Amino acid sequence: MLRFGTARLGGRLRMTRTVALLALAGVALLAFAGDGGDSRVPVPKSPIASDAGARCVEDTAFMRRNHMELLKHHRDRTVHEGIRTTQHSLANCIACHASKETGRVTGSKEAFCEGCHAYAAVKLDCFECHTDKAKAAVTASAAATAASDGAGQ
Amino acid sequence: MSVDRGRRQILAWGAAMAGVTIAPGITLFDLAHGRPPAEGVSNNVRWGMLVDVNACASDCDACVVACDKENGLSGAKTATSAQWIRKIELTAPSGQTRSLPMMCQHCADPPCVDVCPTGASFKRADGIVLVDRHTCIGCRYCMMACPYKARSFVHEPLTDQKTDVPRGKGCVESCTLCVHRIDRDQIPACVEACAATGHKALLFGNLNDPSSEISRRIAAVATVQVRADLRLDTGVRYQGL
Amino acid sequence: MNHALPGSRSPRAFWALSVLGALVTAAGLGAAFFMEEHGHIVTGMNNQIVWGLPHVFAIFMIVAASGVLNVASIGSVFGKAAYKPRAPLSALLCIALLTGGLTVLMLDLGRPERLVVAATHYNFTSVFAWNVFLYSGMYAIVAVYLWTLMEKRMGAYSKAAGVAAFAWRLILTTGTGAIFAFLVARQGYGSALLPPLFIVLSFAWGLAVFLVVQAAMYAWSASTVPATVHARMRNLLALFVIGALYFVAVFHLVNAYFARQLAFERFLLVDGGVYPLLFWGGYVILGSLVPLALLWHPRFATRRATIAAALLVIVGAFAWLYAFILGGQAYPLDIFPGYRVASSFADGQVNAYVPSMWELVLGVGGLGVAFLITVAGVRALPFFPRDDDVAAPRVAAAE
Numbered sequence: 048m049l050r051f052g053t054a055r056l057g058g059r060l061r062m063t064r065t066v067a068l069l070a071l072a073g074v075a076l077l078a079f080a081g082d083g084g085d086s087r088v089p090v091p092k093s094p095i096a097s098d099a100g101a102r103c104v105e106d107t108a109f110m111r112r113n114h115m116e117l118l119k120h121h122r123d124r125t126v127h128e129g130i131r132t133t134q135h136s137l138a139n140c141i142a143c144h145a146s147k148e149t150g151r152v153t154g155s156k157e158a159f160c161e162g163c164h165a166y167a168a169v170k171l172d173c174f175e176c177h178t179d180k181a182k183a184a185v186t187a188s189a190a191a192t193a194a195s196d197g198a199g200q
Numbered sequence: 201m202s203v204d205r206g207r208r209q210i211l212a213w214g215a216a217m218a219g220v221t222i223a224p225g226i227t228l229f230d231l232a233h234g235r236p237p238a239e240g241v242s243n244n245v246r247w248g249m250l251v252d253v254n255a256c257a258s259d260c261d262a263c264v265v266a267c268d269k270e271n272g273l274s275g276a277k278t279a280t281s282a283q284w285i286r287k288i289e290l291t292a293p294s295g296q297t298r299s300l301p302m303m304c305q306h307c308a309d310p311p312c313v314d315v316c317p318t319g320a321s322f323k324r325a326d327g328i329v330l331v332d333r334h335t336c337i338g339c340r341y342c343m344m345a346c347p348y349k350a351r352s353f354v355h356e357p358l359t360d361q362k363t364d365v366p367r368g369k370g371c372v373e374s375c376t377l378c379v380h381r382i383d384r385d386q387i388p389a390c391v392e393a394c395a396a397t398g399h400k401a402l403l404f405g406n407l408n409d410p411s412s413e414i415s416r417r418i419a420a421v422a423t424v425q426v427r428a429d430l431r432l433d434t435g436v437r438y439q440g441l
Numbered sequence: 442m443n444h445a446l447p448g449s450r451s452p453r454a455f456w457a458l459s460v461l462g463a464l465v466t467a468a469g470l471g472a473a474f475f476m477e478e479h480g481h482i483v484t485g486m487n488n489q490i491v492w493g494l495p496h497v498f499a500i501f502m503i504v505a506a507s508g509v510l511n512v513a514s515i516g517s518v519f520g521k522a523a524y525k526p527r528a529p530l531s532a533l534l535c536i537a538l539l540t541g542g543l544t545v546l547m548l549d550l551g552r553p554e555r556l557v558v559a560a561t562h563y564n565f566t567s568v569f570a571w572n573v574f575l576y577s578g579m580y581a582i583v584a585v586y587l588w589t590l591m592e593k594r595m596g597a598y599s600k601a602a603g604v605a606a607f608a609w610r611l612i613l614t615t616g617t618g619a620i621f622a623f624l625v626a627r628q629g630y631g632s633a634l635l636p637p638l639f640i641v642l643s644f645a646w647g648l649a650v651f652l653v654v655q656a657a658m659y660a661w662s663a664s665t666v667p668a669t670v671h672a673r674m675r676n677l678l679a680l681f682v683i684g685a686l687y688f689v690a691v692f693h694l695v696n697a698y699f700a701r702q703l704a705f706e707r708f709l710l711v712d713g714g715v716y717p718l719l720f721w722g723g724y725v726i727l728g729s730l731v732p733l734a735l736l737w738h739p740r741f742a743t744r745r746a747t748i749a750a751a752l753l754v755i756v757g758a759f760a761w762l763y764a765f766i767l768g769g770q771a772y773p774l775d776i777f778p779g780y781r782v783a784s785s786f787a788d789g790q791v792n793a794y795v796p797s798m799w800e801l802v803l804g805v806g807g808l809g810v811a812f813l814i815t816v817a818g819v820r821a822l823p824f825f826p827r828d829d830d831v832a833a834p835r836v837a838a839a840e
Contacts, residue, residue, distance in 0.1 A: 126332050128240030129324065129383050138363050176333050176368030178361040264785075277785040279487035288788050291781040302776070302784070311626065317569030318562040337559050338551015340491040341569055347626030349774050349786065353491060353551065355482035369480045370551030426776060430626060 091162035103143070104134050111163075114140075118173075137177055145181035153179045234385050246308075246327040246435065247377055248407035249391070250414050250423065251300055253440035255401035258299040261287050263402065266393030267303075270378060272362040282352035282367075284375040285390055298441075301390065301402070304329055304350040304375035305426065306435035312342035312351065321372070327407070327435050328377045336371040343372060347427045350374045377404075377435075407435065455820050462813035469806010472799040473548035481551065484800050489792035490770045495549040497762045498804030501646065502542030502811060503576075503617060504639060505758070507610040508647020510535040510583065513590075515677075517603025523670045526826040528603075530658075531651060532587045533818045534811075535610075538650070539579060541811030545804055568619045575613045582606050591822065614640045621769075628705035629769025634695055638688040642758070645681035649754035652678065654815065656748045658825060666744065667828050675747045679736040682754060686729045689761070704775075709768045713791070716768040719760040728757010767794055 103110060105117070121135040133139040141152050144159040153161040153174055160179070164171045235241070267285045268275040277283065285303040292298070306329045312321045313329065320335035321342045331342075331351075343351045351374045358368055364380035367373055378388035386392075391402040405414035417423075423437040476483060486493040512531035516524035547553055563570045586606045589599040618639035621630040652674060659666055697706040709716050732750035735741045771792045776782065782789035818824060 122334060124240070126330065126334070127322065127324065129235075129326070129379070130238060130240050131380075131383050132237050141363075175357070176361065176366040176371070178359075178363055178366070180360070180363075182363040279489065279787070280482050282488070283786045286784045286786040286788070288777075288782050288784040290777055291783075293779060302786075302788075311624075313564075314566045315569070315623065316564055317567045317573070318559055319564035320562075335555075335558055335562055336552065337555040339569060340551070341567070341620075343488070343491045344624055344770075345626065347774070348776055349489075349788070352488050353481065355487065356480040370477075372551070427626065 088166065091156065091166050104139075137173065138182060141177075141179065142181045145179075150181050151179045152181075235383075237383075241324055241326040241383075243325045243327070244408060245406050246408040247306070247382065248327070248405065248414055248435040248437065249306075249377070249388070250403040250405075250417055251436065251438045252401045252403070253298050253300045253438055255399050255440075256299050256301065257397075257399055257401075258289060258297070260299075260397060260399060262393040262397045262399075263287075263301050263390035266389040267375070270362070270381075270389035271365045271376075272360070272367070280353075280355040282354060282373060284350075284352065284373070300438065300441070302348060302350070302426075303390075303436070304346075304377075305348055305432070306375075306377060308433035308435070310432065311345040311347065311430075315341045315345040317341065324379070328379050328382070329374075330376055330379060331371065331373055333366065333368065333371040333373070338370040338372065340372060346374075347430055347432070455816065458816050459813065462809050462816055465809030466806050466813055469545075469803050469809055470548070472802035472806060473553070476549070476799050476803070477553060484797045485795045486800075487792075489787045490767065490794040492766055492770065493794060494763075494796040494800040495545050495803050495807075496766055497759060498807050499542045499545040499549070500617065500766070501758055501762055502538045502545070502807060504614060504643045505646040505650045506535045506538035506542060506579075507614045507617075508643030508645070509538060509651050510606060510610050511644055511647050512651050513586070514603055514607040517586075517590075517600050518607050521673075523667075523673055523828075526828050527651075527655070527670075528599075529587060529590045529822075530655070530819075530824040530826060532583050532590065532606075533822075533824050534651060534654060534815060535583050536580065537811040537814035537818070539576065540814055541807040541809075543576060544810050545807035548803060549800075568616055568623060572613075572616050572620075575609070575616050579609060579613055582609050610643075611640060614643050621765075626774065627769055628696075628700075628702040628775060629709065629765070629772060632692060632696060632700065634688065634692045638685075638692050641681070641684045641688045642761075645678065645685045645754055646758045648674065648678050648681055649751040649758075652751040653748060653755070655826070656744070656751075658819065662825070670828065671744060671747065675736050675750075678747075678751065678754070679733055682729050682732055682736075686725070689724075705772050708772045708791070709764065713768060713771065716764045716771065720764040720768075723760025724757045724764065727753055728760055729754075732757070770794075 105113075110117075117135045118137055118140075121132075122137070124130040125136065145152050146155075146158055149155070149158070152159045153171065156162050156165060158179075160171060160174075264283075264285050264287060265275070267273065271284060273282050273284065275281075285301050288300055288302050290298045290300065306323075306327055308323075308327065310321070310323055310329050313323055316322075316336075317339060318335045318337055320332045320337070321329070322332060323329050338353070340353055343349075343353060351372050353372050354367060354369050356369055361367055365376075378386070378390075381388060387404045388402075391404040394400060394402040403414050403417065405412040407415060407418075409415060410419075417439070418437060421439050423439045424441050425432070425434040425437055426441075481487075484493060509531055512524055513528035513535075515521050516526075516528045547556060550556075559573065563573070565571065582602070582605055586599070586602040589595040589602045615636040618636035622632060622635040624630040655666065693706060693710065696702045710720060711717055732753045735746045735750035735753070771794060773782075773787070773789050773791060776788065
């Protein structure tokens, strides 16, 4: 069906392929060359609003890797089964992590969610639907419920 | 006879006054006794609503205002505004006019659930029909399928949503029976508001519990489902229609 | 390296065509992006009219995609010799149109970025969910069919592949009709006649598109369609147009008399304003009766008349789809039969719809996608029908 014909055409194609491979190799080298011990872009440190003990419900390294999984499972349980425990609920996260000044988790590079997501270049989809503002009343009761959720049940 | 009636009336009024005064924060009706937060819903409960059309006033839209406020809707009535509940004025062929609220009927056999390609439109075990906005792709097929035109589509980016009611551009939504309140053993905002006005045209409760007020009323008076010919077994019933 | 057309124009002309197609497609993509950024508020669609002009384009392309494969089926399944050389082109057009239609449909979603969700979450009571499989299966089957048609060694299997493709697209078009047929609450839809109606419409629309594309290709390469082939296809188009007209008539009769949707039928056919205009003027007269005259009247027995007829059938298709999709939504949903109703949510009112430019550009962009695929395919592979009874000059495929 498709005939590539002449040797000259084949030679052009070969050259293109070689150039493309070289370019790819170059990009890959650059990627590896850059980082390592000293990052040029500092990992964001986001101020946290909560006065409720200043400890997250899980430890930081775990959260950095797995918070999306926690949120995803929890949201399915909440939406489909009406389970509204607060330990892993988004509203509770926001209540603690909202910035002291703005009361939000997005809106600037220092904001909790947006700061890390901008650094990691991962698009945030949650706040098209969820409010990024802390519900003031949640803060106090959330700490209490979170404690009893963790302890009891 | 008349003495008894007078006494009964005083008692009834007294109870009503007390109820109305302390209504806002307290459940008026016998709900499924506080489900613990970590336990999922089950079909032991089936939430339903009874609308007394005779008690519904034409010039009152307290239910609509309450719904807008509770769920963070704009309250605007443009062609692209979300309206989860609306007042419909009916005129019978005889000329008689009535007024009633129309919202998602929370059918047991919902057409919107049938047609949703991703299963975002679903029925919770306790009978509430909801849209899982994490899965909704915004195809609007459910809006075509709903016999009550209960669904709205969000046509523009939103901000300042209520914490308990996430909603956003590109997804379809409808009355949730205030599921976030029900899960906290409260009643829907519209029911509460209607009671506060004194009309008390809306009654909310567990259809699966024969001793609940709504079940007793449905057993006692004639009620209809709107578009009963479609046999959807709606959770919202109308009395006096 | 032009396999495609004997005596054809220069490669530059092909590139010009491709650039044109790419520009139209890019405009469509731009419109889709704008709609997604700002939300559907920039369109004419709202809470009463939820499916608009993009759906008219999309459904036309999807139905025509299924129908255009008919040409191949008549060759492979029914063994008519005149159609066999046309089968590969018909299959290419099927893929091109299907892609164009699906592009428009998917870009009009409220959340087009959630296509992965659509591909991983299925609710099998939904025709849309079935359609995901029907459409992807269509691609696979047509690809295999094309292979059996164009690869000499696989020629023996082309009949089996043709039968499979024929059966699959009947199911697919049934699915397209079922989208509307299952809307039991709507007066304008909810009818068991819709799947067969869509199938017959697909025959007519698909053949019309094929005739137009075929004529363009022959004109581009300064050839003529053989007279016998032309005569057969012309008669076939007339037959399909009559068949479609029949089914449309029966559909409306049943809706009026059996389903007793008299008020709706009166709206659509008599006093609904733009909808009766489009239905009678656009579909019945321009899209069916005038083409029939052009196809059958001895005075119009020319190739030009046939192409004019085919183009008018396509115009009629858009008119019918607009009246069907929009008219069904414009008429108020009857929630309380027997009552007059009014509300803040347009209960009891006829709903107005004014399509926005974005929707038009998106729809045309889908046509651009189909055009691009056709041009690219025709340039790269030998889709030009090779007739044995040659009235057309043929250049040996030399490089």
